Amino acid sequence: MVEKRTRDAARGPGRPREERVTHAVLDAVVALVAEQGMNALTMDAVAVRAEVSKPAIYRRWPTKQDLIIAATESRVGPLSIPDLGDFRAELRAVLNARVEVYRTPGMDRLIAGVFGAAADAGAGRSAYRAYINRVMGETGRILERGIARGDVRPDTDVRAAATMVAAPLVFRLVAEQELPDSHLVESVVELVGRAVGVEH
Amino acid sequence: MVEKRTRDAARGPGRPREERVTHAVLDAVVALVAEQGMNALTMDAVAVRAEVSKPAIYRRWPTKQDLIIAATESRVGPLSIPDLGDFRAELRAVLNARVEVYRTPGMDRLIAGVFGAAADAGAGRSAYRAYINRVMGETGRILERGIARGDVRPDTDVRAAATMVAAPLVFRLVAEQELPDSHLVESVVELVGRAVGVEH
Amino acid sequence: MVEKRTRDAARGPGRPREERVTHAVLDAVVALVAEQGMNALTMDAVAVRAEVSKPAIYRRWPTKQDLIIAATESRVGPLSIPDLGDFRAELRAVLNARVEVYRTPGMDRLIAGVFGAAADAGAGRSAYRAYINRVMGETGRILERGIARGDVRPDTDVRAAATMVAAPLVFRLVAEQELPDSHLVESVVELVGRAVGVEH
C-alpha cells in the first residue's frame, strides 16, 4: 500500500515517537505534583518517574513551562457544551464539570503553577495564551449563543461577563486555597443570570 | 530614665536590625520584578540591588516565598474603607483602589508569583494565609456592614459574594494577563449590586 | 569488529567525561596557587579559570582536599629510579629530582596546602594516604635494594631511615619556608650514607 505513510499527516523518515513516552511523562507530572507539590516537579524527577530520558521530554516540550501547561491541559480537557436551550443550564453544566476537575488531587497546585509559569515571558507564553483563550472561549460561546437564542440581553459585555463567570472558581482554588463546590457554582450562575438574563 | 531600654518592646541584646536593610530589600524585589520579571528575581540579584548581604535577607525572610509575599504585601497595603452609606459605593471605592495598585508595573508578575509561591506547603504558607484573609476580610466587612445597614439582603452568602467580588480583578490580571480597569469594576459592582442589593 | 565497545575497559552508558576538563582544572589549581596563593584557591575561581562548571569539578573530586592532592600529585609525578649500583647515587638522584619539582613556583604553598588538607579526616584521606605511601615507598625501595645488593647495612631500620631521607627537603620547604637545594641534598646523602652504609 503506497499510502501507508500518509496514515499520519506529514510523517518523515526516522523512528517515530513513542506515544507511551508522551503519556508516561504527563502522568508523571500530575502524580508528582499531587504527591509532593510543585517544588518536587523537577525535570529529572519527571524523567525518573516516567522511566524516560530527559531528551525525550525536551523533544516534546521545549521548556518546563510548556510541560506544566500541557500536563494541566491534558487533565482539564476540552468541554463540549450541548445546546440545552437555556444559558443558565449551560453555565451550570460547564462550571460543574470544571469543579469536578479542580477537585482532583494536586490540581490546585498544578493550576497555581501554570499561573506562575505563565507570569514570565518565557517560551511557554503562546501555549498558555492558546489554553486560556480556549477556556474563556467556552463561556463566551455560551453567552453569545444565549444572545442569538434570545435569553441573554443583547447589550451584554460578553468579555466582562465571561471573566466574572470563570474567575470565582479559579480564585477559590488558587487564592483562597479551598476546593470550589457546587454551592459556589449555584451562586455564580444565579448572579450572572440576574445580571445578563432577559427578564421573563 | 530607667525605662530607656523599653523604648521598643522586647529589645534583646546585640546590634539591632537596620530598618534601612528591610526597606531596601523590598524595594529591590519590586524593582527587579517590574524591570526584568520573576525569572530575574534571584536572591543574589536582590542582595546586589539592595546593597545588602544575603544572610541579611534570610534573617528576615526564611524563604524566597516569604520574601515575595512580603514584597507584595508592602505594596498592596491595607485599605480602610470609610462608611459611605452605600455598599455599592464602598465596593466601587475599594475595587478602584485595588485596580490602581494592580496597574503599577510588575504587579501582575508579582501577584502571579505569590500564587506560585503559595502553592507549595512551604514556610510561607502562614504568611500567605494571613495576607489573603486580610484581603478577603475587607470585602466581607463591607457586605456585613451593608446587611446591618439594610441595603444588602440579609440572606446573602457573604463568603461566596466576597469571592465573586475579589476574583474578577485578579483573574483578569493573572489569568487573562491584561490590566483590569474601571470598566471591569463597574461591571462587577453592577452585577453584585443586582444580586445582593435590596430592591428599592 | 564485535569487540568495538570494549575498546575502553568498562565503559558505562551516557556521555563520557571530557579529558579536557580534567586537565584544565588541575592546571588552573596550580596556576592559581602559584600566582595568588592558597587563599585564592577557591572552587569558584578554579571553575572560572579552567572555564569549567563547578559541578564538573565536584564530579571528579568530591572535596577541595581531593582536588589539592590530585593537583599536587599531577606535578610531582612518579619517579622511577634506575639501579645505579650505589644507594648513595640513587638517593642523590631521587632527592635532586624532587628538589627540582619543589622549586617550581607555587609548589611550596601547594604542598603546605596538602598537609593542611590532609589534617582533617575528610574524604581526601585515602587519596592522601596513597600519595604519601607512594612517596615513602620510593626511598624505602632504594634502601631495600641496597641491603640486597650489600652496600646498605642489613640491620638498617628502613622505616626510620626513609623518614630521615624524605623529611629535610619537605621541612625546609614548608616549615622553614625556603627552597631546598642540592647542598641540602648533599648533606642528607652524606649523613644517611655514613649511618646506614657498609664500610669499605
Add this chain to the structure above:
Amino acid sequence: MVEKRTRDAARGPGRPREERVTHAVLDAVVALVAEQGMNALTMDAVAVRAEVSKPAIYRRWPTKQDLIIAATESRVGPLSIPDLGDFRAELRAVLNARVEVYRTPGMDRLIAGVFGAAADAGAGRSAYRAYINRVMGETGRILERGIARGDVRPDTDVRAAATMVAAPLVFRLVAEQELPDSHLVESVVELVGRAVGVEH
C-alpha cells in the same frame, strides 16, 4: 596612688583586658581541634566554647592564622636545655621533650594547620617566622655549644644539621600522620651523632 597605673608597663586608659579571656580562647582552640578537627575550628565556635565575644578574640589576634599559631605556641612552649656536657644527650633531651608535646591529642592537626596557615603571606607571617626561628634556634644552639665544647666537628654546617634534626619528628607527625616516638628520636640522635660528632 599615682603609680598604680604603671604597675604593668605602658598601661593605657580604659578597662584592662581580662587575662581570663586570653586563656579561655587558647584553651578553646586546642580543645576544638583535638575533639573535632581543624574544620570545626571556627571563630564563632571558639567564641562560644570560650564563652567570649568575637571582638574580644579579634582584639588579641587580628586573624585566624595568628590565633592558630598562638594556640600552638602556647602548647609547644619554650625549651631551656641545660648544658649536659654532651651534644648527643642534649639533642635526645630536646627531641624527647618535643615528642611528648607532639603526642598530645590534636597536636598533629594543629601543627598541620599551622603550616597551612603559614603558607599564605597573610598577617600571621611574622608571628610564624618568630616561632619557627625560635624552634630552629634551640637545636642550632646545642650544636654551636658542642662545637665550642669540642664534641661537635667544627666544620659542621649547622643550618643543614639543624634541619635534619628537626625535620623527621614533624614529618612523621604531619606527613606520615603517625605519632613520633623515642625510637625515632634514638635513630635521629645516632645518625646525626655519627655525622657531626668528633670521633673518640
Add this chain to the structure above:
DNA sequence: TGATAAGCGAGACGGTACGTCTTGTCTTGGA
C-alpha cells in the same frame, strides 16, 4: 539490503541559583 534519519536511555556538560557558613567589622547596652 543497506543507507539514512530520527528515536531511545543514560549521564556528563556549562551555567546559574540556591540557602548556608565563615570571616572580620560594627553597633548596641552595660561594666
Add this chain to the structure above:
DNA sequence: TCCAAGACAAGACGTACCGTCTCGCTTATCA
C-alpha cells in the same frame, strides 16, 4: 576602654536544577 550579644558586608561553600550534548543503540522509512 573593655565586655557579651548579635547584625552586618562580602563572598566561598557544596548542591540542585535546567536545558544541551554526546554516546551507543534501536526502529523506522527510503533507495
